[in-house]
Amino acid sequence: MVSSKEVAKVAGVSQPTVSRVLNNPEKVNAETVNKVKQAMEKLNYRPNSIARSLKQQKTKYIALISGPLHNPFFVDSTTTIVNHAKEHGYHTLVYFEDQGDNLSVYEEVLRQQVDGIILSSIFMEDPIYKELVASEVPFVMFNRRYQAGGNYVEIDNEKAGQLATNHLLKLGHTKIAWIGGPTYTSTFQGRLAGYQKAMEVTNHPVKPEWVKATDTTEKAVVQAIDELLLLDDKPTAFFAATDSMALYCQNYLLRMGYRIPDHFSICGMDNIDITAHAAIQMTTLTHESNKPLGLHAIEHLIHMMEVESEERKIMQLTLEPKLIIRGTTGPKQ
Amino acid sequence: MVSSKEVAKVAGVSQPTVSRVLNNPEKVNAETVNKVKQAMEKLNYRPNSIARSLKQQKTKYIALISGPLHNPFFVDSTTTIVNHAKEHGYHTLVYFEDQGDNLSVYEEVLRQQVDGIILSSIFMEDPIYKELVASEVPFVMFNRRYQAGGNYVEIDNEKAGQLATNHLLKLGHTKIAWIGGPTYTSTFQGRLAGYQKAMEVTNHPVKPEWVKATDTTEKAVVQAIDELLLLDDKPTAFFAATDSMALYCQNYLLRMGYRIPDHFSICGMDNIDITAHAAIQMTTLTHESNKPLGLHAIEHLIHMMEVESEERKIMQLTLEPKLIIRGTTGPKQ
DNA sequence: ACATATTTTGAATACGTATTCATTATAATT
DNA sequence: AATTATAATGAATACGTATTCAAAATATGT
Numbered sequence: 001m002v003s004s005k006e007v008a009k010v011a012g013v014s015q016p017t018v019s020r021v022l023n024n025p026e027k028v029n030a031e032t033v034n035k036v037k038q039a040m041e042k043l044n045y046r047p048n049s050i051a052r053s054l055k056q057q058k059t060k061y062i063a064l065i066s067g068p069l070h071n072p073f074f075v076d077s078t079t080t081i082v083n084h085a086k087e088h089g090y091h092t093l094v095y096f097e098d099q100g101d102n103l104s105v106y107e108e109v110l111r112q113q114v115d116g117i118i119l120s121s122i123f124m125e126d127p128i129y130k131e132l133v134a135s136e137v138p139f140v141m142f143n144r145r146y147q148a149g150g151n152y153v154e155i156d157n158e159k160a161g162q163l164a165t166n167h168l169l170k171l172g173h174t175k176i177a178w179i180g181g182p183t184y185t186s187t188f189q190g191r192l193a194g195y196q197k198a199m200e201v202t203n204h205p206v207k208p209e210w211v212k213a214t215d216t217t218e219k220a221v222v223q224a225i226d227e228l229l230l231l232d233d234k235p236t237a238f239f240a241a242t243d244s245m246a247l248y249c250q251n252y253l254l255r256m257g258y259r260i261p262d263h264f265s266i267c268g269m270d271n272i273d274i275t276a277h278a279a280i281q282m283t284t285l286t287h288e289s290n291k292p293l294g295l296h297a298i299e300h301l302i303h304m305m306e307v308e309s310e311e312r313k314i315m316q317l318t319l320e321p322k323l324i325i326r327g328t329t330g331p332k333q
Numbered sequence: 334m335v336s337s338k339e340v341a342k343v344a345g346v347s348q349p350t351v352s353r354v355l356n357n358p359e360k361v362n363a364e365t366v367n368k369v370k371q372a373m374e375k376l377n378y379r380p381n382s383i384a385r386s387l388k389q390q391k392t393k394y395i396a397l398i399s400g401p402l403h404n405p406f407f408v409d410s411t412t413t414i415v416n417h418a419k420e421h422g423y424h425t426l427v428y429f430e431d432q433g434d435n436l437s438v439y440e441e442v443l444r445q446q447v448d449g450i451i452l453s454s455i456f457m458e459d460p461i462y463k464e465l466v467a468s469e470v471p472f473v474m475f476n477r478r479y480q481a482g483g484n485y486v487e488i489d490n491e492k493a494g495q496l497a498t499n500h501l502l503k504l505g506h507t508k509i510a511w512i513g514g515p516t517y518t519s520t521f522q523g524r525l526a527g528y529q530k531a532m533e534v535t536n537h538p539v540k541p542e543w544v545k546a547t548d549t550t551e552k553a554v555v556q557a558i559d560e561l562l563l564l565d566d567k568p569t570a571f572f573a574a575t576d577s578m579a580l581y582c583q584n585y586l587l588r589m590g591y592r593i594p595d596h597f598s599i600c601g602m603d604n605i606d607i608t609a610h611a612a613i614q615m616t617t618l619t620h621e622s623n624k625p626l627g628l629h630a631i632e633h634l635i636h637m638m639e640v641e642s643e644e645r646k647i648m649q650l651t652l653e654p655k656l657i658i659r660g661t662t663g664p665k666q
Numbered sequence: 667a668c669a670t671a672t673t674t675t676g677a678a679t680a681c682g683t684a685t686t687c688a689t690t691a692t693a694a695t696t
Numbered sequence: 697a698a699t700t701a702t703a704a705t706g707a708a709t710a711c712g713t714a715t716t717c718a719a720a721a722t723a724t725g726t
Contacts, residue, residue, distance in 0.1 A: 001390075003682055014706045019684055029704060044467070049444040050392060051682035053383050054711050057334075061426075069408045070606070078411075079402045082427050091445065093394075094415050094427040111382045112424065134377070247610065254611035273403070277580065278587035279612045336712055347676045352714055362674060384712035387681050 002043045011039035063093045063109040065119040071244040072272040077294030084298045097121030110135050116305045118297050122146050123184045138304035142297035145186045153296040153317040155287045157187050160321035161194020164239045164267045167323055172332035173237035177210045179224050180241030191241045210235055221248040236332050243268035243275050243284055261330030281327030287319035335376045344372035396426045396442040398452040404577040405605040410627030417631045430454030443468050449638045451630050455479050456517045471637035475630035478519045486629040486650040488620045490520055493654035494527020497572045497600045500656055505665035506570035507537050512557050513574030514549045524574045543568055554581040569665050576601035576608050576617055594663030614660030620652035
């Protein structure tokens with residue numbers, strides 16, 4: 001591997017001069033710059049970022065710890081984050097959350113000396129939070145948050161749950177099922193709370209059997225529906241707490257021969273691209289911001305990384321939800 | 334930042350001993366190991382991977398240069414690659430191809446001293462290829478390949494094009510449009526060649542206006558369809574060279590009020606998850622392998638990275654395509 | 667008890683870069 | 697011409713780790 005030392009030798013200068021040509025060319029004589037650049041060209045020299053990182057104590061790496069891409073919500077945010085980071089000179093180490101062993105993921109990430117972390121995979125009460133704070137690496141949570149601390153951007157999940165539920169109530173549904181992921185995450189906790197609140201306020205009892213807080217896989221959704229359909233008081237509408245789950249739900253009901261929304265209404269949440277497809281037409285929820293969640297997050301992270309720690313602003317952003325009515329919800333028959 | 338030197342001081346040993354406790358604990362006295370581990374615990378020590386990388390001349394990083402995630406094909410491969418790499422101790426730097434300036438992406442990647450590169454974003458005649466070879470970093474191409482060189486895994490695109498086209502011909506369609514991306518990529522070149530061959534063999538002329546080699550965005554697909562529908566000889570079937578494009582196509586035709594497959598048949602390619610959805614039912618193509626393409630690629634890359642360069646095997650894998658007939662293709666009316 | 671093998675440890679060094687500091691050469695000012 | 701400021705450069709060092717080598721301590725065999 002060709003180093004700045006070899007370039008220096010070929011150019012007949014010292015290694016520091018080569019370094020200066022790269023970083024402060026204005027501090028070095030024009031002729032010398034030329035000599036050095038020629039030598040670089042000749043040797044096909046590429047600066048070693050690892051050595052640079054070690055010396056500078058800055059890696060220009062960020063870590064993205066994302067929810068699984070089978071949920072298209074995270075597809076959009078990953079693209080946004082990776083591309084925006086790159087535009088600002090940052091490289092993105094991507095990890096997907098590992099229910100089993102998230103802690104070791106963070107342990108690994110911190111060893112990489114990343115300049116910042118962006119994550120969607122935190123629980124409301126997650127021991128990782130204080131580890132991250134202790135590490136002093138700037139981090140931003142998006143989609144999910146930790147209790148009420150730190151930097152985050154989220155949707156007002158409770159309000160979203162209310163919006164969805166009220167929409168279904170207004171269509172005449174009273175037996176409404178809630179299907180979502182584990183409620184130790186802020187997203188599902190909020191969306192469930194909103195559903196319960198909307199029912200309560202309008203004096204509609206919530207049968208505990210209607211609430212399916214499981215995991216986000218297709219298998220789990222299918223099983224939840226199987227169970228729901230066996231109930232005496234079986235629901236006529238489903239509020240699925242993510243579009244990904246709503247799609248599994250729609251698919252399964254269609255396969256069983258039901259018509260949507262004639263037999264059942266379905267409401268999702270996230271407004272992922274495919275929900276707008278003419279063959280899908282999923283009613284869903286989005287937020288009122290001209291920027292996607294992931295963009296808010298990465299912009300703020302970059303701010304934090306490029307400013308002294310004393311001057312760092314705190315971002316605690318809770319966006320207003322907005323209902324998008326499409327074809328999967330209709331009046332109760 | 335707490336270093337191995339500080340741990341050494343607290344433990345009352347030398348820095349190399351700390352290093353040995355981490356990497357060869359069997360080479361150090363059991364009591365000493367304990368002392369050192371306690372000191373690590375006490376100081377909350379985390380080894381600095383950057384320094385380790387510099388010394389070892391191995392980073393345990395790989396770079397993934399992927400096609401855009403709005404094509405769900407790359408969603409699956411990204412997940413597979415990132416997770417499989419992590420299981421083997423590798424961290425993944427993710428980049429998305431940049432039509433405009435892929436070269437600078439590679440330049441950046443090589444500065445990061447990655448141990449290997451995995452990419453889908455190469456052209457059949459791409460100057461990057463010889464740069465990569467010259468860098469001596471192992472790399473594997475998936476989905477697309479460079480002419481006929483290097484390590485790659487792909488589908489037999491030409492055969493796939495034939496399969497799709499023959500399927501449509503058999504249904505009675507003779508005016509078949511081809512919609513795909515730029516033909517300087519092996520994928521689209523092959524899929525187009527297969528389409529042309531199948532038409533030729535069966536003595537069906539191909540009108541040049543039926544072939545839309547554009548780019549892979551929704552906008553481009555919509556425009557292509559607009560143009561196709563204005564033709565005198567307008568096609569009755571579409572072979573879209575990726576599922577992503579096929580979905581755009583299906584969506585647009587449905588929105589215009591057409592029924593699929595009554596008015597038009599559509600065949601995609603890639604067998605991405607959503608195509609199996611009951612509301613989508615996209616006829617598509619996949620390959621006959623129990624492993625996804627991305628997994629073949631990452632497994633081989635790991636092989637290359639963990640073996641001396643002389644013993645590296647070459648992988649040039651061309652998988653057999655297979656047609657999956659669903660609801661978007663039907664007899665010509 | 668002696669010689670020899672083995673285990674355990676630390677001093678010194680290297681990886682490739684950026685930075686501090688001192689030195690020399692040159693330009694600007696009196 | 698003498699002084700002072702400025703520009704250009706290199707020697708030395710540091711970042712945090714792993715490794716080589718030699719030395720010391722201990723165990724093994726006779």
